[in-house]
Amino acid sequence: MAKPHIANHYLQATIRGAQRQGHDACSLLTQADIPNDWLGHPEQLITEQQLTHLIKSVWRATRDEFLGMSSERCNNGTFALMCEYCISSATLGAVLRKSAHFYRIVCNNLDIAMEAHDKQVFFRLHLKDARNDTDHLLQEFLILMWERMSCWLVDQQIPFAHTQFNYPAPSHEAEYQAMYPGELKFNQGVCGFQLHEKYLHLPVVRNEQELREFLQAAPAYILHRPSQDESLRSRIQALLARHDYVDMPGLTTLGELLHMTPRNIGRKLQDEGTSLRKIKEAQRREHAVRLMTTENLSIAEVSEQLGFSETAAFSRAFKRWTGCSPTRWQSNHNH
Structure with missing residues (x-):
């Protein structure tokens, strides 16, 4: 079994929206094969697989890909439909543009768009109404989804210049260092991530069969943290x-x-x-x-x-x- 490395914070954060709707915390944890007494014990770390199962149990209970943390529900299957719509795109840039167009139509609570300025591209991915996202988990997850999906589609780790959030650094900021590559910026006007425009031209190399496997395992790949290379060469490559x-x-x-x-x-x-x-x-x-x-x-x-x-x-x-x-x-x- 993989070594636990994810903060216990994410157990409560993941089920909070479902609890607000009246779903039982013990039942959600049991469905994910997580002991009920782990809740609220900071020293008890969890694995990517356990968090994957917990997110799936919340999806089933709430019938909401936004985990009950948005002012409007996002029906299960929406992300998969967007991926199917985008998979035939030639480049990453086309995928990002089409995915933003898709979610602007189906999700009223998501401010999503791609902006170019001085050879840098900012992908805005921002909850308009975040009152129900009290732990910032949905906002974290949305950015993680698009960054990890982008890397998966082109089969390489994209060196995002920075990832930004419209709230102060949370108590579990150390988790952000492991989740998001590049510089982190807090207390910004909107949430999103930035990359150099040259990466928009990277070709999409995945096919429909690989996409089906990716979606079937979701959100496993999105939660998986790529290994960190601490060499000077890696740091220079990112710069x-x-x-x-x-x-x-x-x-x-x-x-x-x-x-x-x-x-x-x-x-x-x-x-x-x-x-x-x-x-x-x-x-x-x-x-x-x-x-x-x-x-x-x-x-x-x-x-x-x-x-x-x-x-x-x-x-x-x-x-x-x-x-x-x-x-x-x-x-x-x-x-």
């Missing part, structure tokens, strides 16, 4: 991800952000078997390969998004990375 490939910061700027000297950064990266140049090149290579799987992007468009001034320069770099030209690689992988 570089906030920039265009044309203006990725150098050692001096990274040193200021990381409170390290450029010399120490170079030495530590060398100890990890890499360098800033190799990290930047690897990011360009990985992004190029992913973009090349999107059939509606030309080689010239991929070259431009990766910051190359000429398509010929990109072609030379791509052949150095992969051993073949972009044209041949595209022909081999898109048919």
